[in-house]
Amino acid sequence: MPTQSLLPNGEQPLRGGMLFIAALVLALANFIAVLDMTIANVSVATIAGALGVTSSQGTWVITSYAVAEAITVPLTGWLAGRYGAVRVFVSSMALFGISSMLCGLSNSLGVLVAGRVLQGLSGGPLMPLSQTLLLRIFPKDKAALATALWAMTTLVAPVLGPIVGGVICDQAHWSWIFFINVPIALICAWFAWGLLKRYESALEKTPIDTVGLGLLVIWVGALQIMLDEGKNLDWFSSPIIIALSIIAAIGFVAFMIWELTEEHPIVDLRVFRHAGYSTGVFTLVLAFGAFFGLNVLTPMWLQQYMGYTATWAGMTTAWSGVLAVLCAPFAAILSTKIDSRALVFAGVSWLAGVSLWRAFGTSDMTYWQIALPLLVMGVGLPFFFVPLTGQALGSVEERETASAAGLMNFLRTLAGAFATSLATASWEDRIQSNHADIVTAMNPLNQVDIVGMGNASLAQLSSLDQLATGQSVMLATNQIFMIIAVILFVAACSIWIGPRATRAVDASAAH
Known part of the structure; x- marks a missing residue:
């Protein structure tokens, strides 16, 4: 039997059951950090009502987490170098559990926002460090599988967030959307320290x-x-x-x-000197932003205009994660044999094609007419995210991997936030514009005389207005999906601008 290759620190890679447990811990850490970006989205109204504040004030539950997380994500490389990746990961995981407890126990908006800030500060490093540590503990020949595992938790968690949040708010108290994190975070922190402390990297005492x-x-x-x-x-x-x-x-x-x-x-922007990394990040920002925009618009459309509850809207969008999970191992295998740029092009083009398919919806669509394209879309997700991560991180020097991963996650988070605002604002503007056009077409000379109308005529006018609203919403939804399809196709083509990755991302790349 051949001798196992050692990691740079002289340790053996984890094998068997220990590798499985460590991978599960790291995947769960990334999962709950990403999940909490969206789990509160469908719960804002419930939380605002329970705390006696307006819905507008309630949005700070989302904003406070996003701001704090966006700040700490790009700091990951510096934190890992100064204090050690394992120490920062374990500390962040434990703080995430404690701050989640604080959020659940909150009896005022101020306390809840403070808890969400702490949650975001601790959740930010979990995403890039879970990726870095997965690469560190996995044997070199299974590095692609580690990347696939991390990528799937990143893609599936935002989809499941609205489902979990909706079900909890419908069936239990809103505080449980935070309490469920507590045992997961604390148990994962305990296991992570026991399994990973021997893989700690040397510290760099750089000034702050x-x-x-x-x-x-x-x-x-x-x-x-x-x-x-x-x-x-x-x-x-x-x-x-x-x-x-x-x-x-x-x-x-x-x-x-x-x-x-x-x-x-504190943030090493010099990694952008690598053309392969810069191109990969550009593709990621465009493609993930477009994908996130789809994820945000779909449940909004279903809940506000198609009569779906929060739970059913979440369950509908969750179909996009089914085939994504099943196809992830194939994406991991192919990424070791085929030019990653070709896989990214195929994956993002697939997403563009499905988005184009969805751009021809009607207001009387059945459940499966909505769910089937989402199910099919899942095929393209791992072929987009898994090889793109390998392409970008494989284009930087080994010592820059943690900083590069942190910057990628930061820009991905920022792209999602920007896409959310842009997509929802554009959608609502188009609804109003389409409604005005439809009403004008129905009554081109604006000659309807409302004064003196009987109840029956007013009812007919109201019915026509509802019909116009329904059609304007469907038109706006199709128009946004069409724009997203174009953006995704541009993103697919952009990956060819940069050169192929100079090295495979393996365990030795972690820093």
């Missing part, structure tokens, strides 16, 4: 880039709040949104200048 950290908090915080609150405040007609956009723009420029000239930057 306090200026870079401050600029990061300012521009990311301002941008995230602007994206989340823009629709509620009517975008740039609000002086608050204008001020936030100016702060974000100035902060971003200052951050870029500082980080590119700082000897020990």
Whole structure:
């Protein structure tokens, strides 16, 4: 029997049952961190009502988590280098459980928002570090499988979030959307330390880039709040949104200048010098943003205009994860044998084709007419995400893997937030525009005289208005799906701009 290859730190890769448990722990960590990005989306109204605040104030439950998470994700590389990837991961996991308990016990909006901020701060590093540590513990010949496992939890968790949130709010108290994290986080932290502490990397005592950290908090915080609150405040007609956009723009420029000239930057932007990485990230931002926009619009459309409950809307969108999980092993195998760029092109093109299919919906669609395209879409997901991760991280130097992974997750999170705001705002604008056009077509000379109408005529007019609204919504939905299909096709083609990855991402790449 051949001798097992050692990892860079001299340790043997995990095998058998220990590898399975460690992989499960890391996958669960990533899963709950991503899940909490969407689990509260369908619960805002319930939480707001229970705490005696408005729905607009209730959206801070989402915004506070997103802002805190977006800030800590790109810091992962620096944190891992200074304190050790395993220590940061275990600490983040334990803090995530504690902050989830605080959220569940909250009796006011202020306490809940504070808990969500802590949850976001601790959840941010879990995503890139779970990826880095999976690559560290898996044998070199199974690195693609590790990437596939991580990618599937990243893609499936946002889909399941609305389901879990909807079911809990319908069947139990809203606090359980946070309480369910507590045992998972604490148990995973305990197992992770026992299994992974011997795989800790050497520490780098680099100085703290306090200026870079401050600029990061300012521009990311301002941008995230602007994206989340823009629709509620009517975008740039609000002086608050204008001020936030100016702060974000100035902060971003200052951050870029500082980080590119700082000897020990808190975010290593120099990884973008690798063309393969830059192209991969560009493709990721376009494709994931478009995919996330689809995920956000579908349950909104189903709940607001198709008569679906939150639970059923979530269960409908969940079909996209079924074939994704089944196809993930094949994507992992093929990514070791075929140019990853070809797989990314095929996967994203598949998503574009299904989005085009969905752009011809009707207002009387049955459940399976809606669910079937979502089921089929799942085939393309692993062929997009798994090889794209390998292509991007395989284009940077081994010592840059943690920083590169953190930046990828940061930009993916930002793309999702931007896509959410842009897709929903565009959808609502198109509904209003389509409604106006349909009403004009129904009554081109605007000669309907409402004064003196009988009840029967008013009822008929109301019925026509409802019909116009239903058709305008369906038209708007189809139009957005068509735009998303075009964006996905552009993203598929963009992967060919960069060169093929210079190396395979394996256990030795983790930092």
